[in-house]
Amino acid sequence: MGGKRKKSDGDEAEEAESSMKKSRIKEKKEQLLPSMIKNKEKRSEVHAKLKRQKKLDKRAKAKARDAAVKRALDLGEEPPEKKVPRTIENTREFDETVCRPDDEELFAGNDADEFSSILNQQQTPKILITTCRFNSTRGPAFISELVSVIPNAHYFKRGTYDLKKIVEYAKNKDFTSVIVVHTNRREPDALLIIGVPSGPTAHFKLSKLVLRKDIKNHGTPTSHKPELVLNNFTTRLGHRVGRLIQSLFPQDPEHKGRRVVTFHNQRDFIFFRHHRYIFESKEVKKVESKGKKDKDGKSENVPEHKTVARLQECGPRFTLKLITLQHGTFDTKGGEYEWVHKPEMDTSRRRFFL
Amino acid sequence: MPRTTTLECSGCPPLRALTFDALGLIKVVEARDVQRGVPQVVERWGDPESAKCVTAVSMIDRSSHPLLAVARKNNRIDVLSPINGDVQATISDAHDLNIISEENNIVGLHLFAKQNLELASRDCTLLSCTTKGNASIRSVEFADSSTGSSCIDSPKTWNVCSGGNILCSKVDGNENFALFGGKGVEINIWDLKNFTKIWNSKSPPKDSLGIFTPTWFTSATFLMKDDHRKFVAGTNSHQVRLYDISAQRRPVLSFDFRETSIKALAEDIDGYSIYVGNGSGDMASFDIRTGKMLGCFSGKCSGSIRSIVRHPDLPVVASSGLDSYLRLWDIKTRQLLSAVFLKQPVMHVLFDSNFIVNGPCKEQTQPEIMVSEEVEVSPLKRKKTSRNKEHMIDGSERKKRSKQSKDRKNSEENDGHENIASRDKKSKSASKKKNKSPIPGL
Known part of the structure; x- marks a missing residue:
């Protein structure tokens, strides 16, 4: 409508027209x-x-x-006061399965579960990494990085063995978990973590994989035992998945190595990051001008040098999403599931399971 | 619009359920309100310990001197009172030679109710069966004080199977026969009076591709209380089979349910509908006469279902499993009445049918409210009965329709090609007719 009138009207009327238009738009x-x-x-x-x-x-x-x-x-x-934005996480639906620190049954359950011997350091984790039947390009590269991330991990060629046979082999050789990297179209797309003597089997979807060489300014990790950060595993299911992941790593990190492996859960996606950190002493000159304003008392106390933590990313970067958690070792036919994702559960964006 | 997941849990009638979990805890769940009560955990018996994981339970559900027997992973059987959880007797499997192997857990347990009537709560008789197939019947006498040791009469033991693992065992309503089945074990039926095997099943023939599915029964249940001849079994290859002892050794009827193994089966009191639960948390009810699914119970159940129990009086079914929820369902509408989070993987659930609500009367002495509630209750009950009638009518109509359609099918098949499948169908339909005959009414 407006365009038509604009053409028909003369140039002199344009200014008035524009003001008219503005008001009209406001309306x-x-x-x-x-x-x-x-x-x-x-x-x-x-x-x-x-x-x-x-x-x-x-x-x-x-x-x-x-x-x-x-x-x-x-x-x-x-x-x-600073306002906190409303996100779907902090408006999360009430979940009765969220772990509480005063729940004695939770700790009793922890003591009884499959990972307690590893997490109490009675047993050192020993990991077997294998692949699906067909494996090329990014798969082996990812596995070589995974081997460098997880201490005491051993890569075995899959060959034509059944997965159940491999689990049996791992049982006999005292492995504590088996990781299977599944590749589709030369791109790793799923991760299977099997706790070996009797432990659960978790099936994750793997996405957003970035290998070390594709990360800018990446570092090369040392062979020290890494520290482990598990973030946000709140519910019972999350707790269990967290313990499963925890059981992959040795429980006595070497802080000298300054390596951190992070599993961060956010909205049911588990983000994996691998960093090297360093504490550097920095002059506080630049910081001081800001610090004065922040808190007057503090700026006087702060020495001239301040330690700053700097991070350097190394190792792969990927995202996991839990699809199923199976009771017992890998068995697709007769297995029992502790948790399966079903479409009928997706009734709300504000409902999270981990 | 943010979608939310507030399930319209309508609450459930007053009931009392006992749940048994992986840490050996027994939790009592009660819904006390006369109408739309929210069930809650009211009591917890025992201390959490992984060795006490419950493997089998049995209860004598009666108004006077009810008894509860719980078999645990460390091969001990506790006999408790289901009212207050007092341990009346503890039996450790001392007679067994295979104790050392931890694999040999008790998988089947049954408390005999019939013999006990005259002796009241002095003693009880129980049947237990281990994974390796060692069944035994023993009677236990309770000492006067609960602390005193219980005297055990010489147990009668026998072996049910030569190889394989027993996974399910059931005793029929008259307590004369018991069935055993499992991984690599065809279902056996034993006469409990003279300890003889009276029947065993035969695996179904190879399919059209010549593939033989190995025997692996995971659950079984007798179909009717007073009939030991018909029973339903669930297999690991997600098949539900109906057997009829009087007809043949192969299954009379079998159908598939979803993709994971059947883990729990329960019969309804009407004698023809069954409830099936599987390893990935799906639950449905079937009409076993036709093998048709009546409907699914859908309500965000995400973990394997270990146990399904039908309430003897109320139209309520309880299911529980590895997702550590106790779920209560309405039978007619198949809607979730309520779910109780129990913190541990639940192995078994039982109903205590003799639970009468008098707790709230004592606690909240407000007669006015009670009166109003009662007034509200009575029309509801009427409604329910009328609904039942409607359903019955519906069911019978459906049956007729299905019959007609089947007849048509059969005639068509007769006209045209005859193959194995059609023969099967015929046999099935014949068997169905047989099945229908003993069920009066409807």
Whole structure:
């Protein structure tokens, strides 16, 4: 509509026209959404305008907020409270299976489960890594990195053996877990972790794999035993998966090596990262100017040199998602599942299982 | 719109259930409200210990002197009172030679109720069966004080199978016959009076590709209380089979259910519908006369179902399993009534049918509310009965329809080609007719 009128009207009327249009758009904004306009050109125009307005508003808001903080600091008042954004994680649905630290049954269950002998350091973990039948390019590269990440891991060629036979072999040779890397179209896409004498079998979907050589400024890890960080495994199921992962690594890390392996759970996705850290002493000159403002008392106490932790990523980077957790060792036919993901469980975005 | 998962758990009628978990704990779950009660764990008996993992349970469910027997992983049998959890007797399997092997757990346990009537709570008789097939019947006398040792009469033992592992054992309603079956063991039926094997099943023939599925029974149940001739068995190859002793040694009817092994079976009191639970947490009810699925119980059940129990009086089914939830379902609507989180993988669940709600009356003496509730309850009950009638009518109609359709099918087959499948069908239908005959009513 607007475009048509613009063409028919003369140049001299354009200014008035534009102001008219603005007011009209404002009316429109209140009345109708851009998605209700049928003309695509018009729709995109209105939408762009709306978006720009939103951006400006946002910027103004941030500016006002910063100014408020600054003013409060200058006056020596408490800065206004920081708002916490609402995410689907902190609005997570109530889950009764979340572990509580005062739950004695949980600890009794922990003592009784399959991993307790490893986690109490009565047994050192010994890992067998193998692949699916067909394996090429990224698969072997990933495995060689996995071997360097997990201490006491041994790679065995799959050959044509059945997985059940391999599990049996691992049992006889005193392995504590078996990891199977499944490759599809020359790209690793699934990870199977089997606890060996009797432990559970976890089937993960593996995605977003980045190998070491593709990471910028990557480091090469040493052969020290790494430290392990397990984040956010809250529910009973998460706790169990966390313990399964924990049982892959030795429980006595060598802090001298400064290696950290992280399994971070967020929204049921488990992110794997492998870092090397270093504590460096840094001059506080730059920091001081900011520090003064932050807390006056502190800046005086802080010595001239401050230790800063720096991270360097090394090793692969990938994301896991739990598909099934099976009771006992690998058995697809007669196996019992402790947890299976079923589509009927996906009724809410705010429901998480780990 | 954020979608939420608030299940409309409508609550359940007053009931009491006992659950037995992997750490040997016995938890009592009670729903006390007269209407739409939320079941809660009210009591916990025993200390958590992995060696005490419950492997088999049995209960005499009666109003006076009920008894509960629990077999544990360390081959001990505790006889308890299901009312307060007092241990009345403990039997450790001393007579066994195979104790040393830890594999030889007790998988079947049955407390005999019939003989006990005259002797009241003085003693009890129980049948136990281990994985290796050592069955034994022994009677236990309780000492006067619970601390005193119990006297055990000489147990009558016999061997049920020569090889393989027993996984399921059941005793029929009249307690004269027992069935045993398992991995590599065809189902045997034993006469418990003179300890003779009266029947054993025969594995089904090879399929059209010549593939033989190995014998591996995971669960079994007798179909009717007073009939030992018909029973249902679930196999590891996700098959449910109906056997009829009087008809043939091969299954009369068999059908598949989903993709994982059948782990739990329970019969309904009506004598023809059964409840099937499998290793990936699916549960459904079937009409065993036709092999047709009546419907699934769907409610976010994610772990293997280990045990299904039908409440003797109320229209409620309980299921429990490795996801450590006790779930209570309505039979008619197949909706979830409520789920109780029990913190440990649950091995077994039992109903205590003699639970009468008088707790809340004592606790909250508010007669007005009680009266109003009662008033509300009575129409509901009426409604329920009317619903039942409707269902019955529906069921019979369906049956008729299915019959008609089957007849049509059969006639078609007769006209055209005759192959093995059609013969099978005929035999099945014949057997179905047979099945139908002993069920009066409907």
